[in-house]
Each structure stands twice: as structure tokens, then as C-alpha cells.
Amino acid sequence: MGLIKVHDKEFEIYITSKAIEQRVKEIAEAINKDYLGKKPLFIAILNGSFMFAADLFRHLTIEAELCFIKLASYKGMKSSGKVVTTIGLEEDIFGKDVVIVEDIVDTGKTLHGFLPKLLHQQPNSLKIATLLHKPEATAYPLQLDYIGFAIPDKFVIGYGLDYDGQGRNLKEIYQVK
Numbered sequence: 589m590g591l592i593k594v595h596d597k598e599f600e601i602y603i604t605s606k607a608i609e610q611r612v613k614e615i616a617e618a619i620n621k622d623y624l625g626k627k628p629l630f631i632a633i634l635n636g637s638f639m640f641a642a643d644l645f646r647h648l649t650i651e652a653e654l655c656f657i658k659l660a661s662y663k664g665m666k667s668s669g670k671v672v673t674t675i676g677l678e679e680d681i682f683g684k685d686v687v688i689v690e691d692i693v694d695t696g697k698t699l700h701g702f703l704p705k706l707l708h709q710q711p712n713s714l715k716i717a718t719l720l721h722k723p724e725a726t727a728y729p730l731q732l733d734y735i736g737f738a739i740p741d742k743f744v745i746g747y748g749l750d751y752d753g754q755g756r757n758l759k760e761i762y763q764v765k
């Protein structure tokens with residue numbers, strides 16, 4: 589009954605596809621209102637946000653552009669820790685109204701490291717839309733402008749989110765048991 593096993597862990601249904609669909613529609617409606625008369629550029633962060641980005645974009649009635657980028661974090665050559673690299677942002681965002689599309693903001697580290705690089709290019713405005721947010725886990729200050737669901741600090745999969753590569757195709761969001 590809504591229980592699945594992925595790799596070594598058991599997951600149970602946490603957010604139904606119907607609830608996701610409804611919430612994504614509401615976010616799109618808010619964006620349609622906020623960006624009326626503008627032509628925002630949506631930058632979706634791969635891989636996790638592909639499904640949210642597709643569904644969100646489908647509900648937009650304003651003129652809008654969409655591109656995808658990948659943020660890779662890896663251990664640097666020095667022991668200074670993680671480095672975040674941008675892959676594939678080819679668009680010139682100078683003067684544009686940019687909306688980042690994320691699947692989930694957990695610690696906030698990924699976006700916190702990436703935003704200065706975008707701001708450096710002087711967009712006209714920069715907002716963040718994330719389907720999920722784990723407020724208890726967020727350790728880096730970030731202003732999240734559109735949030736689908738605030739959830740507890742527990743691992744989730746489905747609707748684009750994976751556990752070691754698996755689970756992205758699930759229609760519902762599942763939480764680890």
C-alpha cells in the first residue's frame with residue numbers, strides 16, 4: 589500500500605501526484621500574475637528539477653524562456669572542500685528576469701554557491717522557485733520566492749528526485765520510512 593523499496597531502503601507515499609499537480613498549478617498561477625508583461629527566463633537545475641520544470645512551464649501563460657543547467661559539486665584539489673561549477677549556462681542573463689527552478693532546497697549550499705555567479709551577470713531580477721524545501725536542514729541563507737511544499741528533514745524521492753539514480757520516474761513523492 590504505497591510502500592516501495594529502492595536499493596536498500598523502504599519508502600512510503602508522502603505527497604500524491606494529485607496534490608503535486610494542484611500545487612504546481614498554483615505556483616504557475618502566481619508566476620503568471622507576478623511576471624505579467626515580462627518575459628522571464630527560467631533556469632532549471634538538472635537533474636532533479638526536470639519534471640517540476642516541465643509541469644510548471646506547461647501551466648505558464650506568460651511569454652517565457654526555459655533553459656537547463658547542471659551544477660556539479662566536487663572535491664577541489666585543495667582540501668578546502670566542495671566547489672560548485674556551472675555547466676551549460678549559455679544564455680546571457682544581463683537585464684533579464686530570471687527564475688531558478690529547483691526540485692528541493694535542502695542545506696541550501698548548492699544555490700547559495702551558485703547565486704553570486706548569476707548576480708555577477710546583472711540580471712534585472714532573480715527569484716527562486718523550488719518544489720520542496722526542508723527548512724530544518726537549510727543552513728545557508730536563501731530567499732525562496734515560490735515554495736511548493738515545506739517538508740521535514742527526511743529523504744524523499746520521486747517526481748524527479750532520486751536515491752542513487754533510482755526513483756525519478758515515480759509520479760508521487762515518497763518519504764523514507
Ligand code: IMP
Pocket residue numbers: 636690691692693694695696697698699742743744745749750751
Ligand atoms: P542542497 O545544496 O543541500 O540544498 O541540496 C541540493 C540538492 O541535493 C537537491 O537539488 C537535490 O538534488 C539533492 N537532495 C537534497 N535532499 C534530497 C532528498 O531528500 N532527496 C533527493 N535529493 C535530495
Ligand code: MG
Pocket residue numbers: 633634635636637691692
Ligand atoms: Mg537538484
